[in-house]
Amino acid sequence: MISNNAIAKHGVLTCFFILLFVDMATAQMAMISAAERKVTSLNGYWDVIIDPTGIGDWRQVWLEHKPEKKSDFFEYSFQGGPQLKVPGDFNSQKPELTYFEGTVWYKKQFNYEPKKGKRLFIYFGAVNYRTDVFLNGKKIGSHEGGFTPFQFEISAPVKAGLNTIIVKVNNTRYQNGIPGKGYDWLNYGGITRDVNLIETNNTYIDDYSIQLKKGSLNTVLGWVQLNGERPRQNISINIPELNLSYHAKTNDEGIAKVEFSSAFKLWSPSSPKLYRLIIESETDTVADDIGFRSIEVKGSKIMLNGKPVFLKAVNIHEENPYKAARARNKEDALLLLNAAKKLGCNMVRLAHYPHNENMVKEAEKMGLMVWSEIPVYQHIEFADTVVTQKMERMMEEMIKRDKNRCGVIIWSLSNETYPSAPNRNNALIALTKKCRNVDSTRLITHVINSQQYENNTFDVWDTLGRYADIVSINEYVGWYTPWQGLPANTKWKLICPEKPVFISEFGGEALYGSNNGPTDEAAYWTEAYQAKIYTSQVAMFGTVPNLCGVCPWLLFDYRSLGRMHPVYQKGYNRKGLLSEKGEKKKAWYMMKEYYSKK
Ligand code: GCU
Secondary structure (H helix, E strand, C coil): CCCHHHHHHHCHHHHHHHHHHHHHHECEECCCCHHHCCEEECCEEEEEEEECCCCHHHHCHHHCCCCCCCCCCCCCCCCCCCEEEECCCCCCCCHHHCCCCCEEEEEEEEEECCCCCEEEEEEECCCECEEEEEECCEEEEEEECCCCCEEEECCCCCCCEEEEEEEEEECCCCCCCCCCCCCCCCCCCECCCCEEEEEEECCEEEEEECCECCCCCCEEEEEEEEECCCCCCEEEEEEHHHCEEEEEECCCCCEEEEEEECCCCCCECCECCCEEEEEECCCCEEEEEECCCCEEEECCEEEECCEECCEEEEEECCEECCCCEECCCHHHHHHHHHHHHHHCCCEEEECCCCCCHHHHHHHHHHCCEEEEECCCECCCCCCCHHHHHHHHHHHHHHHHHHCCCCCEEEEEEEECCCCCCCCHHHHHHHHHHHHHHHCCCCEEEEEECCCEEECCEEEECCHHHHHCCCEEEECCECCCECCCCCHHHCEEEECCCCCCEEEEECCCCCCCCCCCCCCCCHHHCCHHHHHHHHHHHHHHHCCCCCEEEECCCCCECEECCCCCCCCCCCCEECCCCECCCCCECHHHHHHHHHHHCC
């Protein structure tokens, strides 16, 4: 926003150009269903320059200067250097990049023939963490955030013939980042998801929301948003299987309200029904597989399609344990999700950031409900307005991409933030309200771990719970905190005694196969010690008022460089129910049995 005193000082015209520049510099929110469109993939090997000191900015590597005079030389080149696969984190592609936090410059060329009446976009599924994009030596914009899609329109700057895209990626952690500097997973950097060129007509379908109205089992309430020079168009929404065709007209802003009813076969974990749905305007067509379900809270229960549901969940990081790399494709998603299914889950908590679309779409097809979360993790600079704007942007990018995924039932807007952090409550309460404005159909939660645990009593006092639909609690009694009495005698004091309570993390560490040390001592990472935690936790679950679900931390052992014990951890967080080789620990069998009885 340009302030009034700036206008007074610089004049309206100057401010207009500043706004234009700012708008051009910031990436656009990605168009919806990007993968379903006519795309030219830029995936594959990209030439790279690894730039540990960040000097590439000073050298202006995006200009790709070449020697002209005999005395010329330039101390960089994309030719003759290494290549990296896109999509893919760079840490797992080269030994020298394993712990790399810094800048890598990526280069790709493509041929294009501009056509009258067509527009061209470059779409990034995700890049961690800061991105600057250059086309043919000119900067076209930047994006911050490692786990949500973004795009740039390049209709004007793209030229006929050969074009060169250069992408500066920097995965340095920042105090005012989202997440901040401290987190318990490997900071995989790079162009970690797909890169596509998307060509559209002058006016295209940029966004739509097609889901059941809150509390309804048969009526869709949504909208369609066009983008382009012909905002007023006839549109139709077709579901061939239901012989349903709904027609509407978009207004001067390109928006059409959508409302239609049908006897939908509802989506559920036991029957994950999806309908092929085609949205047509006069200049664009987009198809999607849409499910219809209702999710809401009634008293202390979560109701799915009007019936109480117990969330048998598990935490998952976006890491293929066998590849020790960022999970990114359908094969990786199926590996992780099938393991959750085998455990007996009906929901996955995609911790602690929006995962790639394969995870969300495949979960929906398999009948796994999804908890999606933005990385507002622990220490966040809530008093910095730049940070609160970043949080809001990330939330909007997450919701824009997945709001039509009926499998997603919960938006989680924070994890273990500090109640004492300046402006934390105001910022998160404001974010919650904005989230509800953007999407009123799903449940919203904040994960807390501020509860007191004394005299075998949990005192859940965090006021954030008042603004969430469910109270989500991380607790590690039996691992980080010893039990203070019999788990089955645990007492609870809840600030919101009427709301559903979800145990969003619990557990402890064990090295698979470590069965030699004393089983009552944590420092040997034995499976028996971990299993004892689970036995006690299950006993405690019976004392939790309004328990609506549980979610062990976590499915697989995963990489986290702060986990440094040279014998038991070796850079892995060992709270997995499965080792990074997929070996089932004793605790896995306990959760399997607990879920089988639910
Ligand atoms: C926290 C946090 C996780 C972390 C876990 C642990 O609850 O949410 O991200 O990995 O504890 O300590 O293992």
